[in-house]
Amino acid sequence: MGLAxxxxxxxxxxxKELAKQSAITPTRPPKRVIIPLSQHIGAPCKLAVGIGQxxxxxxxxxxxxxxxxxxxxxxxxxxxxxxxxxxTAIGRMVPAxxxxxxxxxxxxxxxxxxxxxxxxxxxLRAKVKDAxxxxxGGAAFPTHVKLSPPKEKPVDVVILNGAECxxxxxxxxxxxxERPQDVVEGLKVIMRIVGVTKGxxxxxxNKPDAVExxxxxxxxxxxxxxxxxxxxxxxGAEKMLIKACVDRVVPARALPMDCGVVxxxxxxxxxxxxxxxxxxxxxxxxxxxxxxxxxxPKNLLVKVGTMIAxxxxxxxxxxxxxxxxxxxxxxMGFAISTLETPVTKGTSGVLALPESExxxxxxxxxxxRCGRCIEACPMGLMPSMISITAEKGFYEETKAYNLYDCFxxxxxxxxxxxxxxxxxxxxxxxxxxxx
Amino acid sequence: METVRTKNxxxxxxxxxxxxxxxxxxxxxxxxxxAALLPAAISAAYFFxxxxxxxxxxxxxxxxxxxxxxxxxxxxxxSVADGSAVLTGxxxxxxxPPTVPFYIPIIxxxxxxxxxxxxxxxxxxxxxxxxxxxxxxxxxxxxxxxxIWAEPTAQFVKMDAKTTATPLGxxxxxxxxxxMEIFGDKMHLYQDLLIGxxxxxxxxxxxxxxxxxxxxxxxRGYISWHIPVxxxxxxxxxxxxxxxxxxxxxxDPILHLLSGGxxxxxxxxxxDYVTSPxxxxxxxxxxxxxxxxxxxxxxxxxxxxxxMFAILIMNCxxxxxxxxxxxxxxxxxxxxxxxxx
Numbered sequence: 204m205g206l207a208x209x210x211x212x213x214x215x216x217x218x219k220e221l222a223k224q225s226a227i228t229p230t231r232p233p234k235r236v237i238i239p240l241s242q243h244i245g246a247p248c249k250l251a252v253g254i255g256q257x258x259x260x261x262x263x264x265x266x267x268x269x270x271x272x273x274x275x276x277x278x279x280x281x282x283x284x285x286x287x288x289x290x291t292a293i294g295r296m297v298p299a300x301x302x303x304x305x306x307x308x309x310x311x312x313x314x315x316x317x318x319x320x321x322x323x324x325x326x327l328r329a330k331v332k333d334a335x336x337x338x339x340g341g342a343a344f345p346t347h348v349k350l351s352p353p354k355e356k357p358v359d360v361v362i363l364n365g366a367e368c369x370x371x372x373x374x375x376x377x378x379x380x381e382r383p384q385d386v387v388e389g390l391k392v393i394m395r396i397v398g399v400t401k402g403x404x405x406x407x408x409n410k411p412d413a414v415e416x417x418x419x420x421x422x423x424x425x426x427x428x429x430x431x432x433x434x435x436x437x438x439g440a441e442k443m444l445i446k447a448c449v450d451r452v453v454p455a456r457a458l459p460m461d462c463g464v465v466x467x468x469x470x471x472x473x474x475x476x477x478x479x480x481x482x483x484x485x486x487x488x489x490x491x492x493x494x495x496x497x498x499x500p501k502n503l504l505v506k507v508g509t510m511i512a513x514x515x516x517x518x519x520x521x522x523x524x525x526x527x528x529x530x531x532x533x534x535m536g537f538a539i540s541t542l543e544t545p546v547t548k549g550t551s552g553v554l555a556l557p558e559s560e561x562x563x564x565x566x567x568x569x570x571x572r573c574g575r576c577i578e579a580c581p582m583g584l585m586p587s588m589i590s591i592t593a594e595k596g597f598y599e600e601t602k603a604y605n606l607y608d609c610f611x612x613x614x615x616x617x618x619x620x621x622x623x624x625x626x627x628x629x630x631x632x633x634x635x636x637x638x
Numbered sequence: 639m640e641t642v643r644t645k646n647x648x649x650x651x652x653x654x655x656x657x658x659x660x661x662x663x664x665x666x667x668x669x670x671x672x673a674a675l676l677p678a679a680i681s682a683a684y685f686f687x688x689x690x691x692x693x694x695x696x697x698x699x700x701x702x703x704x705x706x707x708x709x710x711x712x713x714x715x716x717s718v719a720d721g722s723a724v725l726t727g728x729x730x731x732x733x734x735p736p737t738v739p740f741y742i743p744i745i746x747x748x749x750x751x752x753x754x755x756x757x758x759x760x761x762x763x764x765x766x767x768x769x770x771x772x773x774x775x776x777x778x779x780x781x782x783x784x785x786i787w788a789e790p791t792a793q794f795v796k797m798d799a800k801t802t803a804t805p806l807g808x809x810x811x812x813x814x815x816x817x818m819e820i821f822g823d824k825m826h827l828y829q830d831l832l833i834g835x836x837x838x839x840x841x842x843x844x845x846x847x848x849x850x851x852x853x854x855x856x857x858r859g860y861i862s863w864h865i866p867v868x869x870x871x872x873x874x875x876x877x878x879x880x881x882x883x884x885x886x887x888x889x890d891p892i893l894h895l896l897s898g899g900x901x902x903x904x905x906x907x908x909x910d911y912v913t914s915p916x917x918x919x920x921x922x923x924x925x926x927x928x929x930x931x932x933x934x935x936x937x938x939x940x941x942x943x944x945x946m947f948a949i950l951i952m953n954c955x956x957x958x959x960x961x962x963x964x965x966x967x968x969x970x971x972x973x974x975x976x977x978x979x
Contacts, residue, residue, distance in 0.1 A: 527651050585916070
C-alpha cells in the first residue's frame with residue numbers, strides 16, 4: 204500500500220540528523236527583548252504601552268487593529284525602554300518595543316481552565332485571539348481568523364501539519380516526541396472551536412518515532428488518526444497535505460475551508476492548548492538553530508523578541524565559512540542580512556549555511572526546456588515559461604501561465620539544471636502586474 | 639572600497655529563496671548524453687573503420703569551433719564548456735554516411751550551430767534540432783554525396799570502396815523480396831540489423847549500441863519513455879497495418895523498427911529537450927506525430943528514410959503542443975466542472 208502523497212515535489216537531503224537529537228531547551232533568559240508590533244499577516248498592532256512602563260510576562264503591549272490582527276504580548280517581565288525600528292527577516296523595518304528584562308519572571312495574571320474542553324467554542328476562540336496566537340509554521344496568519352470559517356463554508360476535517368518537510372528543521376518533530384499529549388489536546392480544542400469530529404495528524408515517514416508516539420497518543424480516540432506521508436517536499440504545504448491526508452483538492456486560488464478543511468501547525472496546536480488550559484499567551488516558541496555553519500545545532504525554546512545573535516551564540520557561534528543565515532528553512536526561508544534580527548512568532552528556524560551548501564544566484568543559464576520544473580511543481584504549473592517571460596520583462600504574459608497559483612515553494616528552482624532563479628522571477632512578475 | 643567588519647558583524651549573502659539547489663547541471667546533462675552515444679560511436683568505428691572517427695571528430699571540432707568563433711565575434715560569453723555543441727557535433731557526425739568527403743561534416747556543423755542554434759538565440763532558443771537541420775541542409779545541397787552508402791567491414795579496418803544501398807533503400811526501389819534475397823532470410827536480416835552489419839549512417843546501423851546508450855539514459859532519468867515509446871509504437875502500428883504491398887495488416891513492424899535511423903532518432907534526437915514539448919502528455923502527441931510522419935515518408939514519400947524530416951516537422955509543433963496541455967493546474971479543473979454545473 205502506497206504512502207499518502209501528492210503529485211510532483213522533490214526530495215532534497217533532509218539533514219535532520221544535525222538537530223533531531225537535541226531536546227527542546229529554554230535559552231538563557233535574554234537581557235532584553237525587542238518585540239515587533241507586526242508579527243503576522245494583517246494590520247500591525249497599535250502600541251499599548253509607554254516608555255518607562257513596567258510590564259509583566261504575558262502583558263499586552265500591542266492591541267490588534269481590525270479583524271485580521273492579533274495582540275502582541277511581552278515575553279519578559281521588565282521595563283519598556285524604547286520604541287525602535289527594527290529589521291524583520293524580510294528586511295523591512297517595523298516599529299518594535301524594547302523591554303529590559305528585570306529577571307523576576309513575574310507573569311501577568313493568567314486564567315486556569317482545567318475544564319477547557321467543555322468551554323463554549325466562541326469562548327475558546329476568544330482565548331486563542333487574546334493569546335495572540337498566529338500560524339507558527341511560518342505564515343503567521345492570525346489563528347482565530349482561520350478558526351472562524353463563515354457559515355457558507357462548512358468545515359468537517361481538521362488536519363495538524365506534522366510533515367515538517369523543510370530540510371534541517373526539527374522543531375515540530377521534537378514537540379511531537381516530547382509533548383505528544385499536548386499536541387493531541389490542542390487538536391481537540393481546535394476541533395471543538397470549528398465544530399468537527401474528524402481530526403488527522405499528517406507526519407512524514409522520515410520521522411518514524413514521531414509517527415509511533417503520536418499514534419499511541421491518539422490510540423484511545425476513535426475519531427483522531429495519524430496519517431504517514433511519503434517524504435517529499437513540499438508535503439507540509441497546506442494544499443499538498445490536504446490532498447495526501449484526506450484526498451481533497453483545494454480549488455485554485457481558494458482556501459482549505461473551501462473544501463471543508465482547516466489545517467494547523469503542530470506548534471500552533473500546542474500554543475492553542477496552552478491558551479485554552481492555562482490562559483497562556485504566545486510569548487515563546489521552539490526554534491531549530493541548525494545548519495552546517497552552526498557549531499552546535501540545537502532546538503531551543505526562545506522568548507519572542509530575543510535576538511538571533513543570542514541564539515547563535517548559545518549554539519557555539521557561526522563557523523568562519525558561513526555564507527548565508529536564513530530565518531526559516533532552506534526552501535522558503537528568508538536570508539537575513541544581520542544577526543541583530545529578533546525572533547518573532549513565525550520564526551521556525553535559524554539556518555546557517557556554509558559556502559559549500561549554498562548556490563549563489565548571480566549567474567544562471569537559459570531555460571533548456573527539460574521539463575524538470577514542470578514535473579516537480581506541486582501546483583501543476585509551467586515554471587519554465589514563467590521564468591522565460593519574466594526574465595525578458597513580459598510580466599503580463601506570466602499571468603497566462605497561472606502566475607497567481609504559485610505559492611513560491613521553490614521546488615522548481617531546486618531542480619532546475621540551469622540554476623535559474625525561478626522563484627525570484629515569479630516574485631518580480633507578481634510585483635509588476637495586477638491580479 | 640573597504641568594508642569594515644566588526645567582530646560580531648559577519649557579511650552574509652542575501653538572495654531569494656530557495657537557498658539550496660540540486661546537484662544536476664546543464665553541462666552534466668549534455669556530457670552524459672554524449673557519453674551515452676559512445677557505444678554508437680564505437681560501433682561506427684568497428685563497422686566503418688578509422689574514417690568514421692575522422693568524420694565524427696571533424697563534426698565535433700567544427701561544431702565547437704563555430705560556436706566559439708561566433709560567440710567571440712559577437713562579444714557574447716563563450717558557452718562551449720556546457721557540452722551542447724559537442725553533443726550536436728557528435729549527433730551530426732553519427733548521422734552521416736561513411737563515404738562523405740571532409741567538407742561535409744564541417745559545413746553541416748556550421749549550419750547546425752550558427753544557423754539553427756546561435757542565430758535563434760543560442761541554447762534553449764532554437765526551434766529545430768540543430769544536428770538534424772545540419773543533415774537536412776547537407777542532404778538537399780549534396781544529394782548524391784549524402785546517399786552513397788558503403789558495405790560495413792568489421793573490426794575497425796579501413797572500408798572497402800564498394801558501395802551499396804541501405805536496407806530501406808533496397809525496399810523502396812526493389813521491394814521486400816529483394817531485401818530478403820540479399821540477407822538470406824528474416825532471422826539473418828533481423829540479426830544484421832540488430833548488430834549493425836548493414837549499410838547506413840555511421841551511428842544508426844547498430845541497434846544494440848543505440849539501445850544500450852538509451853537504456854543508460856532512461857535508467858538515470860535523463861530521458862523518459864514518453865517520446866520513444868509513442869514514436870516507435872505508432873511507427874510499428876503503421877508498419878504492421880500498411881507496410882505490406884497490396885495487403886493490410888501484413889507488414890513487418892520489427893523490420894521497420896530496426897531499420898534506418900528510427901532508433902537513434904526516437905531515443906536521441908526526438909528527445910532533445912529544447913525542441914520537444916516539456917509537458918509529458920504533450921510528448922506522447924509529439925512522439926505519435928513523429929512515428930506517423932516517419933512511416934508516411936518511408937511508405938509513400940520519395941525518400942527511403944523519413945525520421946529526420948518527421949522530427950523536424952514535429953519540432954514546429956512543439957510549442958503549440960505545450961500550450962495546449964498547460965492547464966493542468968492543481969484545483970483548476972474542479973472549479974471549471976462546478977462552474978459548468
